[in-house]
Structures are given as structure tokens and as C-alpha cells.
Amino acid sequence: MKECILAFFGSLFLAILINVDRKKFFWVGLPGSLGWAAYAWLLDATREVIFATFVGAVVVGVYSEIAARKLKSPATVFSISGAFPLVPGVGAYNTVQMIVEGDMNGALGTGIETIASAAAIAAGIMLASAIFRIMKRPM
Amino acid sequence: MMTTNQLIDVALKAGEILLRSGAEVYRVEDTIFRIFKSYDVDCECFVLLTAIFITAKPKGSDNVSVIRRIKGVSYNLHRIELVNSFSRNLQERPISYQEAMEILEDIENATQYNFISRLVVAGLTALVFTLLFNGNILEAFIAFGISLILYAFKEKYSVIGFLPFFEYFVSGVIAAAVCLLALSFNPSLNIYIIIIGSIMMLLPGMALTSGIKDALHGDTVSSLYRLTEAMFISVALGAGVGVTLSIGLRLV
Numbered sequence: 001m002k003e004c005i006l007a008f009f010g011s012l013f014l015a016i017l018i019n020v021d022r023k024k025f026f027w028v029g030l031p032g033s034l035g036w037a038a039y040a041w042l043l044d045a046t047r048e049v050i051f052a053t054f055v056g057a058v059v060v061g062v063y064s065e066i067a068a069r070k071l072k073s074p075a076t077v078f079s080i081s082g083a084f085p086l087v088p089g090v091g092a093y094n095t096v097q098m099i100v101e102g103d104m105n106g107a108l109g110t111g112i113e114t115i116a117s118a119a120a121i122a123a124g125i126m127l128a129s130a131i132f133r134i135m136k137r138p139m
Numbered sequence: 140m141m142t143t144n145q146l147i148d149v150a151l152k153a154g155e156i157l158l159r160s161g162a163e164v165y166r167v168e169d170t171i172f173r174i175f176k177s178y179d180v181d182c183e184c185f186v187l188l189t190a191i192f193i194t195a196k197p198k199g200s201d202n203v204s205v206i207r208r209i210k211g212v213s214y215n216l217h218r219i220e221l222v223n224s225f226s227r228n229l230q231e232r233p234i235s236y237q238e239a240m241e242i243l244e245d246i247e248n249a250t251q252y253n254f255i256s257r258l259v260v261a262g263l264t265a266l267v268f269t270l271l272f273n274g275n276i277l278e279a280f281i282a283f284g285i286s287l288i289l290y291a292f293k294e295k296y297s298v299i300g301f302l303p304f305f306e307y308f309v310s311g312v313i314a315a316a317v318c319l320l321a322l323s324f325n326p327s328l329n330i331y332i333i334i335i336g337s338i339m340m341l342l343p344g345m346a347l348t349s350g351i352k353d354a355l356h357g358d359t360v361s362s363l364y365r366l367t368e369a370m371f372i373s374v375a376l377g378a379g380v381g382v383t384l385s386i387g388l389r390l391v
Contacts, residue, residue: 018345081216
């Protein structure tokens with residue numbers, strides 16, 4: 001619960017730094033906390049970082065598509081903000097840190113994990129938007 | 140209602156604002172197509188992160204091609220949103236050249252949050268993420284302080300503006316140096332959590348994810364550009380921190 005609140009503000013503050021609209025403060029924080037909740041819960045249950053990240057991203061993606069339709073603004077606004085806590089910026093940084101320290105095996109492992117998590121986030125968000133696009137099309 | 144050249148002007152301006160605000164390539168192409176379609180003119184366009192190429196094919200006259208070079212990205216969600224609704228409104232009700240350009244100018248000059256509030260928000264970001272990565276309160280407040288310095292430096296730096304990636308190297312050095320200073324007062328601190336929390340706002344998370352998003356849309360060139368950018372930023376940050384720590388930890 002504490003982590004969800006932190007993730008809410010983490011998303012919100014980073015979104016403010018990229019100049020999100022004042023009226024949407026609550027709506028850009030929410031996906032951060034929903035995505036993090038799914039991620040943290042699955043990580044705890046399965047210990048699979050990439051799978052957990054993927055599911056977190058799907059949650060963020062579904063939220064963004066719904067919010068985009070309700071609030072009439074592009075889904076990217078919500079998905080970028082919501083993905084911030086999941087984004088493996090830390091992994092990218094750790095990789096380089098390990099290279100500098102000379103730990104090449106560690107760097108390779110973290111590096112691959114970083115790229116895989118970034119791919120998982122993008123794939124999760126795109127999956128959600130693809131599903132919504134198919135549903136919208138008249139049968 | 141609008142001559143072909145004026146139409147191209149409007150489309151270029153809208154595309155430029157989108158690209159400079161960090162929008163995805165497919166969104167920029169979509170928007171340009173939509174603007175041309177609102178005035179019933181055929182067009183081809185090709186967008187890279189550094190340039191926009193448009194060929195307009197007006198009925199009954201020669202084709203017109205233009206290139207615009209784009210420099211400098213600063214991520215800005217509000218502008219993306221405004222241009223998006225501008226192009227959608229255009230589809231419902233085409234407006235005159237002057238009107239369109241005025242709206243786009245307004246979007247370009249739309250207000251941002253002032254420096255002090257952005258500074259405080261940058262600090263709070265570090266505070267929140269340090270806590271999220273299981274740091275304690277003391278570590279969170281040190282991260283808060285560091286990111287205030289880093290953000291102020293970043294803003295000042297963007298005024299001077301030389302080598303783009305050098306900024307990140309120096310930020311890494313500053314973060315690590317302040318951490319080492321704190322460590323010498325209180326050896327029980329976990330400096331890795333503090334450093335990661337305080338540089339969270341500089342990490343290329345958005346570039347990394349939009350890079351892969353572009354790739355999944357088939358815009359391979361732009362995707363490589365963004366991924367390379369993300370790599371350079373992390374390398375510069377990590378090198379700054381790493382070099383400082385490896386020297387500093389021996390001295391402390």
C-alpha cells in the first residue's frame with residue numbers, strides 16, 4: 001500500500017517535469033500506482049522480473065486507453081507517466097556501473113534484463129492499444 | 140481557403156512542435172496526414188527524429204516538396220495533447236491560414252511550470268523513488284538535496300549548452316561526490332540507493348521505451364536513434380558516477 005502511494009507520486013512528479021496538464025494530475029498518477037501494484041504483486045508471487053513488468057505494462061496500457069477515451073486526450077500521456085516506475089532506467093544505469101567496475105558478467109546479465117524489460121513495457125502497452133483498436137472496429 | 144504552400148507551412152509547424160515535444164514518429168506522420176486530409180490535398184510524408192520531409196500533391200498543379208530540419212527535444216506532454224486536439228478539430232472544421240498559425244504559435248508558447256516549482260518537484264521525485272527502492276528517510280532527504288543541485292545545474296547548463304552528453308557525465312560526478320561527502324559523516328548509508336534515487340529524473344526511461352515503441356511500429360531508423368541516445372545518456376551518467384566513486388571510495 002505504501003509503495004502504491006509512492007509510485008503514484010513518482011509518476012506524477014516525473015510527469016510534471018515533462019509538463020503535463022494541471023487538470024490531469026490525478027489521472028497521470030493513478031496508472032503509476034496501478035501498474036506498480038500489479039508488478040509488485042506478481043514479482044512477489046513468481047520472482048519473474050520481466051513477466052511482472054509485462055503485466056504491469058498491460059495494466060498501464062489498458063488504463064491509458066480507457067482514460068484516453070474518457071478524458072479525450074492521447075493515450076500516450078497516461079501510458080508514459082504510468083510506465084515511469086516500471087521503466088528500467090535503473091537497470092541501464094546499473095549496467096554501466098558494472099562495466100566501470102569491471103564486472104563484465106554482471107553487466108551482460110543486467111544489460112540483457114534491461115533491454116528485455118524495456119521491450120516488455122513497450123509490448124505490454126502496445127498489446128493493450130491493439131486490443132482496443134480491434135474492439136473499436138465494427139464487426 | 141489555403142494555398143498549398145500555406146498548408147505545408149501549417150503541417151510543418153504542427154509536426155515540428157510534436158517532434159520537439161518528444162512525440163512518437165507515427166503520431167507525427169498521422170497528424171501531418173490528417174491536416175492535409177482536412178483540406179483535401181494528397182501528400183506523402185516521411186519523418187525522422189531530426190527532420191520532416193513532406194511532398195504535397197495538389198490537384199491540377201505541380202507537386203511541392205519541403206524538408207525541415209528539427210533540432211533539440213524537450214519532452215512536453217501538454218503540447219503533444221494540444222497539437223493532437225488541434226488536428227482533430229481541423230478535420231471537423233477547416234480554418235484559415237492566419238487562424239491556424241495563431242493557434243500553433245499559442246501552443247508553442249504555452250506556459251510551463253515556473254523554475255521553483257519544477258525544482259521542488261525534481262527534488263520530490265528523488266525523495267519518492269529513494270523510498271520506493273527501500274531507502275530510509277535520511278537517505279531520501281540526501282537524495283532530495285542532490286537532485287535539487289542536479290536540476291538547478293541542468294537548467295543553468297541548458298542555457299550555456301555545449302556538448303549534449305557531457306552534462307550527464309558532470310551530473311553523475313556531482314551526485315557521487317555529494318554522496319561520498321555524506322558517507323564520510325555517516326558510514327551506514329547505502330550510497331547506491333541514494334545515487335539511483337537522485338538521478339532517476341535524468342535516466343533515459345522515456346527514450347528507451349519510445350525507442351522500442353517506434354521499432355514495433357516499423358520506424359526502425361528513429362528507434363535506433365532513440366536507443367542510441369538512451370545508451371549514451373546511461374553511459375555518460377554511469378561513467379561520471381563510476382569514476383568518482385572509484386577514486387572517492389579509496390580516499391574516504
